[in-house]
Amino acid sequence: MxxxxxxxxxxxxxxxxxxxxxxxxxxxxxxxxxxxxxxxxxxxxxxxESSSKMLHGGIRYLENFDFALVQEALEEKNLWLKLAPHLCSERPFFFPVYKHWKYPPIGLRLGLWLYDFLSHFQNKPHGWFKKAEVLKEFPELNPEGLLASGQYYDGIVDDxxxxxxxxxxxxxxxxxxxxxxxxxxxxxxxxxxxxxxxxxxxxxxxxxxxxxxxxxxxxxxxxxxxxxxxxxxxxxxAPSKGIHLWLKPDTIKAPASMVLTTKDNRVIFVIPQRDAILVGTTETPVKENIFDIFATDEEIDYLIEALKSYFPKAPITRDSIISTFAGVRPLAREEGAAGESLxxxxxxxxxxxxxxxxxxxxxxxxxxxxxxxxxxxxxxxxxxxxxxxxxxxxNHLRVHSTVGTFQNNEITPEAVKCIVSTEKVRTFEDLFKRRLSKLEGFTEETRIAGLTAKDLDLPLRGPSKA
Ligand SMILES: Cc1cc2nc3c(=O)[nH]c(=O)nc-3n(C[C@H](O)[C@H](O)[C@H](O)COP(=O)(O)OP(=O)(O)OC[C@H]3O[C@@H](n4cnc5c(N)ncnc54)[C@H](O)[C@@H]3O)c2cc1C
CATH class of the missing domain: 3.50.50.60 (FAD/NAD(P)-binding domain)
Structure with missing residues (x-):
């Protein structure tokens, strides 16, 4: 050419x-x-498109005393909840505290208060639940060593x-x-x-x-x-890889989002959304081609094991997984931070x-x-x-996607054609994965509102990312 x-x-x-x-x-x-x-x-x-889909101050950054970052992020979270309510929503997050936790419950209570304070009290106020109340909300949660649970509010977003x-x-x-x-x-x-x-x-x-x-x-x-x-x-x-799992909605009884601490002192999020449960994430150095990363068996097992330790009776297996995705955090390396965990x-x-x-x-x-x-x-x-x-x-965004995330989206052939002509779609993959928020895979035979890639005159996928 x-x-x-x-x-x-x-x-x-x-x-x-x-x-x-x-x-x-x-x-x-x-x-x-x-x-x-x-x-x-x-x-x-x-x-x-590979984030944990949270608009958040980052409650765990309080541990690093990153107060300025947390405050700025909370201001932005609360702004986007107002500017794009069709793509962002505020959700309660439960943070169960166990006997083995490295801090006493009072540490979490202080952290939750500070989180609300740094939001200029724009967050919905945090709460505190006794063991029996937590188990009523999450009946499958491991009761052994459970003391109580904090509850605070963060945003989720269609990234x-x-x-x-x-x-x-x-x-x-x-x-x-x-x-x-x-x-x-x-x-x-x-x-x-x-x-x-x-x-x-x-x-x-x-x-x-x-x-x-x-x-x-x-x-x-x-x-x-x-x-x-x-x-x-x-x-x-300091590139840092993270993976997520989309689990079938009946995998665990989780009526609200949760923050769970892992054996290696990290936190993972469990966030019910889009008729599924999002679980993530991991934090590891990048070993493969950065343009073509995927969740490895080891990383999937890590998340499943962590989840099982909190929900020992729930039927969590590989069959519970709808799909997985992976991304790399573009973290800026800090001078003299060699050896710091990612x-x-x-x-x-x-x-x-x-x-x-x-x-x-x-x-x-x-x-x-x-x-x-x-x-x-x-x-x-x-x-x-x-x-x-x-x-x-x-100011508010002046143009919205034809199909939003939180609205009930029964898609019609007219809507599909409108998305293709107005939303810069160049492949069927764009339409399927990104415009319609689908979680499963697709083939040449896949139809959206009765239309295949061929009907829409679109190539199935773009060239390999690498
Ligand atoms: C696992 C994980 C979880 C996260 N969770 C959260 C969260 O819950 N909340 C939060 O606030 N943040 C989160 N983040 C961080 C957030 O996702 C990133 O900070 C943000 O998405 C980075 O956006 P970006 O535009 O800089 O990078 P990207 O989205 O990667 O965009 C860079 C673009 O450059 C393009 N490009 C590369 N080379 C070329 C080229 N030669 N020509 C043209 N284009 C090129 C790429 O195709 C790519 O699309 C998370 C990140 C990860 C990985």
Missing amino acids: GESPLITPYEVVIVGGGINGCGLLRDLALNGVKALLIEKGDFASQTS HKLALECLYDALVEPQVEALSYHEVTKVETVNGLEKISIKDRLTGEQKTVKAKFVVYLTGPFTDKLLPKLGVPWTPKL GKVSRFHKIYRPTSTSYVMIGGKYTTFRRMCQELASEIVPRLEKRYEPNKTL
Whole structure:
């Protein structure tokens, strides 16, 4: 395929269409910046669809005294509950305390109060339940050594849909564009402008775009990608893999979400949602190809064993699993933190300027993406001789997905066709997994509202991610 002609220069090109790429595009769009987002696969198809799907301050970060991070994240959680109630909801989380727990119950009670305090008491207030009350709520919970349970409130979010809706909101502005299944293959600085070579991975077409600034928001892929593109960069990530299981809804009697501590002093979450139970996560170094990670038998067993220790009588087996998924946290490595467990690595983000016309952001959490992007935009927009207005992202999103997560979504053929034509769908996989929040697998024969991939004239999947 030949090289297509140069498009007019952009002010900013963003590489990476996860939540941070989509979030920054929205912020720049609302501030009148001419910007292009380039994503190698489907939007939000990597880390930003593999999270624990929580908008949270991170109750366990209180242990690390990360109070500023917890406070900021709680503010953002409470903001998104208001801005996108169709994709986010507040849920009670039970935190059972056992005799073997490393802290006395009073430690948890203090932590729960502090959590509410750091939310400026915007969280629904925490509660405390006696053993008998906990067992009434969770009849299958192991009673041996159980003392009581704390209960506090956090948010859950449809992670890939919120990223998509930030993208749709950005695309309302006419000066903004976004390309999926386009891979950035080379970046050079020519006459003070960034020249970015890209390849359409579905058609093979090569393109070149120019921009005043390039921003790399490539999450866990950053350390491998940047040197390959020719960007001056030494590794700065402490990548940390985490897996999740979607379990059948009748696997355990869990009417509410739970936080369970594991034998190795970690916490795992059990969150009933979407007619299933989400269980996760793990925290291990990445051994396989970072673009093609999956849950290993060992990791699945770890979560099943942890769950069984709390629900010894429940029929939890491999057959309870609907599907699994894995992601890599793009944690920013801390100076002098060698040997720290990955769980202790701070969730703060870091912004770098490897050249005078490029930016890189790593670290952080999904929950705080708006604030992280705000920090980046506040540096970039004034350099374009434009006024930066940070509060524009406090407005509601103007476009919603055709099918939301929490509404009762009986999908019709018309709705499917509408999603394909308006929501930047390029493969059947995009439609199936990400637009419709399906948890199972699919084949060529799979029908959505009676329509197959062939009926919709879509390739089944994109090329392999690697
Ligand atoms: C197991 C796990 C659980 C988590 N749970 C939570 C949680 O409950 N709450 C929370 O707040 N946070 C959570 N996080 C953290 C959160 O998911 C991440 O911080 C966030 O999703 C990172 O988003 P991102 O946009 O930086 O990265 P990504 O979503 O990975 O986006 C980077 C994108 O760059 C693209 N890319 C790479 N190379 C190229 C190229 N050459 N050209 C074009 N594009 C390219 C990739 O395809 C990818 O889509 C969790 C993370 C994990 C792994």
